[in-house]
Amino acid sequence: VDSRELREFTEFYSGSYVRLRKQLFAVTGDLAEAEDVLQEAYARASLRWSRLRAYDAPEAWVRRVALRLAAMTARSLRRRARALLRLHHPSELPDLTPDAIDLYRALPALPFGQRQVLVLHHLAGLPVAEVAAELGLPAGTVKARLSRGRAALARRLDPTSQLRQEQKGLPR
Amino acid sequence: MIDLDQRLEDLTTQATAPRPVPEPEGVLRRGRRRRRRQLAGAAVLLVAVVAAGALALPGGWHGRAPTPLAPAGPPPEPVNRFLGWWQDNIDASIFPRQDAGAVDRQALARRLAALPEVDRVWFETREQALDRYRTMFWDRPEMTRNLDPAALPEAFRVRLRGPDAFARLHRHLCGTARPAAKRCSLTIDLVSDQRAALFRTLSGRSWAGRVDASILLDPPEPARPTWPPSGACSRQPPG
Numbered sequence: 337v338d339s340r341e342l343r344e345f346t347e348f349y350s351g352s353y354v355r356l357r358k359q360l361f362a363v364t365g366d367l368a369e370a371e372d373v374l375q376e377a378y379a380r381a382s383l384r385w386s387r388l389r390a391y392d393a394p395e396a397w398v399r400r401v402a403l404r405l406a407a408m409t410a411r412s413l414r415r416r417a418r419a420l421l422r423l424h425h426p427s428e429l430p431d432l433t434p435d436a437i438d439l440y441r442a443l444p445a446l447p448f449g450q451r452q453v454l455v456l457h458h459l460a461g462l463p464v465a466e467v468a469a470e471l472g473l474p475a476g477t478v479k480a481r482l483s484r485g486r487a488a489l490a491r492r493l494d495p496t497s498q499l500r501q502e503q504k505g506l507p508r
Numbered sequence: 509m510i511d512l513d514q515r516l517e518d519l520t521t522q523a524t525a526p527r528p529v530p531e532p533e534g535v536l537r538r539g540r541r542r543r544r545r546q547l548a549g550a551a552v553l554l555v556a557v558v559a560a561g562a563l564a565l566p567g568g569w570h571g572r573a574p575t576p577l578a579p580a581g582p583p584p585e586p587v588n589r590f591l592g593w594w595q596d597n598i599d600a601s602i603f604p605r606q607d608a609g610a611v612d613r614q615a616l617a618r619r620l621a622a623l624p625e626v627d628r629v630w631f632e633t634r635e636q637a638l639d640r641y642r643t644m645f646w647d648r649p650e651m652t653r654n655l656d657p658a659a660l661p662e663a664f665r666v667r668l669r670g671p672d673a674f675a676r677l678h679r680h681l682c683g684t685a686r687p688a689a690k691r692c693s694l695t696i697d698l699v700s701d702q703r704a705a706l707f708r709t710l711s712g713r714s715w716a717g718r719v720d721a722s723i724l725l726d727p728p729e730p731a732r733p734t735w736p737p738s739g740a741c742s743r744q745p746p747g
Contacts, residue, residue, distance in 0.1 A: 486512065
């Protein structure tokens, strides 16, 4: 890798890291794991940077790889343990506002696919068609996952419907 | 309805902002390590191909391999496909020592073929094991994607016949009726009872919908340094 490409890569890295870390955190729910899959994805990008730099959005490539790594749950459990050992920090969250805590607790209840779609659409700000292209899914599937995910989150986050839920669950 | 855009942004900002952005140098280092590993993997594959070629030389091995895995009709679930093939074809696996040369292996092959309890024996190279694994899990790419060919050991696969065949085979080869902690013999690392392994896996807790196929495919075989060959001084001439 020549020095110009190296400089470009470091700029790309510093420019995109914070954004992607947020997105991966929202999908995985664990900061150590998000950072680890992201580091791996960037490492792979660094190996083929001379090709990737010509892409419209190398960031999307890194995100796709990181999401795929995060999706391999069996492997990611191992990776989480390794990441914890290496980073030497328990994955504790910093102080969050009550709203943020609620959302943080609600997210893991969604299936991985729904979380992925919600994050790409609502946090990364991609339109449905681009989410579909990025994940290799039909647009209809993306829409369905979006609406199911939103409904599930609303149920968990909105206290009144929460109450309804609990009442429904009570024994008669 | 909740404002999901804003709340996701708030949550992730609050959760990630306190951690600094790691230096890019770490990522670059990790990339270089990855490249080195890939190169090493390719080298191992090359060695395996050369070794398999040596084994196929004249006077080499003539075992009859079982029918290849060709499912008729709709492919069964990967698990069934795997178990069915396994049960039909393999009773025991003999893992030669890594430092056993082509001559040792040929001697071992002849010896195995001559044993009365051995119905059929063939040699499976690393690539063949990898091919089989890939065929079995063609629809489970996550199980084959990052598979390291070096992780699959080469082995003599054996179909046995007769009662207590495995115990007798093991006694012939290693002197004891069942696998012991230490290495089996000068040329054999391990003789593994595949039926027992299969049964263990089937009844064990690892069998929860998801198969960890590596358990079935390769018995734990720690990588050993191939040089210097331990016990090289005390090695007896074969036969």
